Amino acid sequence: MRNRGWESLILSVMLLATTPILPAAGKPDYANEVDRKLGPVYQARAADWRNGAVVYQVIVDRFAPSDNLDAKRALYPAPKRLRNWDETPKAGAYNDEAKVYSHEIDFWGGDLKSLRKKLDYVSRLGVDVLYLSPIHLAYTNHKYDAQDYFEVSPEYGTREDVTRLAKDLHARRMKLVLDGVFNHMGRTSPHFQEALANPKSPWRDWFYIGPEYKHGYRAWYDVANLPEINHESAKVRARLWGDVDSVVQGYLRDGVDGFRLDVAFDIGFVYLGELTRAAHRAKSGSLTVGEIYNYPEEWFPALDGVMDMHECGLIYNFVKGKTNGPLTGRQLERLVADCGLEPLLKSWIVLDNHDRKRLKTEIPDDAKRHMAQVLQFTLPGSPCVYYGVELGMEGGDDPEQRGPMRWDLVNDNNAELSWTLQLMNLRKDCPAVRYGDFKLLDTANALGFVRRTDKVAETAFVVANNTDKELSESIPTRESKIMDGAKLRDAFTGKECSVNLGLINVTIPARTIYVLRPVVPETKDYTHYKRVQ
DSSP states (O other), rough: OOOOOHHHHHHHHHOOOOOOOOOTTOOOOOOOHHHHHHHHHHHHHHHHHTOOEEEEEEHHHHHHOOOOOHHHHSSSSSTEEEEEEOOOOOOOOTTTTTTGGGGGGEOOOOHHHHTTTTTHHHHHOOOOOEOOOOEESSSSSOOSSEEEEEEOOOTTTOOOHHHHHHHHHHHTTTTEEEEEEEEOTTTTHHHHHHHOOOOOGGGGGBBBBTTTSTTBBOOOOOOOOOOOOOOOHHHHHIIIIITTTTTHHHHHTOOOOOOETTHHHHHHHHHHHHHHHHHHHHHHTTTTEEEEEEEOOOTTSSSEEEEEEEHHHHHHHHHTTOHHHHHHHHHHHHHHHHHHHHHHTTEESSOTTTSOOOHHHHHOOOHHHHHHHHHHHHSEEEEETTTTTGTOOOOOTTGGGGGGGGGOOSSOOOHHHHHHHHHHHHHHOOOOHHHOEEOOOOSSSSSSEEOOOSSSGGGGEEEEEEESSSSEEEEEEOOSSOOOOOOEEEEOOOOOOEEETTEEEEOTTTTEEEEEEEESSOSOOTTTTTTOO
16 A cells, blocks of 8 residues: 655655756856856766766665565575564574574565565655665575575576566666675585585686685685685686676676675776676676775776775764864865766765664764765765665664664654655755765865856755854855855755855854755845856
């Protein structure tokens, strides 16, 4: 049954969009020389779905309960356990039979068919890209221990289900990104077991096997369950991404739009570059995003983008008061200068995911948490939202942050859902925060930056106060089209401030962030913006 109350909530939030300054129709061309030069740049960015997209991460097993669970029970043989949807994951002991921890083989029964039935919900949130944690054949619930990349785990479905999901998403103008776990496989893989048993096996070249290794083979982080793949073998790389019918190219031709690459820093620059070029050959405009905990400079163009964990660290340090506004601003400005804006626009800004505490657990304070989210949605990059964040789901370290989706929290009274819809609406309404340029603002104590395009109406000034005291600042706009005497209005509270002599005069309450946008004077007889683009 459809939740029409929730749909009404979405509609009411969308109506809060800032009024455009200038009408598009019938207006003379007031573009200046800078506008004419940069206009095509912004148009190209806007046309590329990878720039500034809102990404929504889902664990298939935990997102939507299957309608056919009784028929699937045989897919979870002991010592695997099928849990009830209302149970919370808890850390377990090492299982000697399975040779993994017990919480790695607890399942909740979600699948690709049940996920497809929830796409209307995902679409209504305002999501652009659905990113799935690994779905290939594997033994554990997290599936980072692949048995066969070419097959989908039967608990989830089939390759045909992946194609159907991609078609359903494309019909809703969304994209599909899969998790590519190409640095290591699983100890239970028949291919690995054959390689261990038979020195003449063709699978022997896939792994590093020998007495010089602790386990008799090289394992990622010395985790026995995760034997590393031998990328130095050209034949291995060909089957993973180089061949037309390889893992990467095959899924892209099935309708998938890109890959998030697990522990990309371990795969290295050279082989990541090979993979990215192969992906682009198979599907022009596809996306490769690498999990990079390092400083992200120099990982481009080997990757289209990174999971920008460094930027996450900067945001967390700021909202938790470990760094002040001006220092954080300089760090962000340096990041953009070092990496370049174009790859950062395609990079994912991650505040929480399957490996980290959930955002509400990490930052329980509403004001600080919301400040972090506004930065996630306004800094250059693609905000990556972990399923359930929009509902206020909580969860500590692994496996607690991987709990089943709380569909019971989807209702009109959920303040976190309402807040998330406002963030999504800002993202849709303000092109500058999706693909605009970034400039640091000179502040005394606050963090300040501006996102801008060639259209003055799209400008967004972000000013954040992470202190426990009210701040009053006079901040140069660094934007020549923002007119003297004009007003700026916060996208969330509606509060206004003035611009005088190219200075934003703003008072910011403690632990508050403003997204200030130009507004139209109420009088129809005169506007400051009558002859600017």
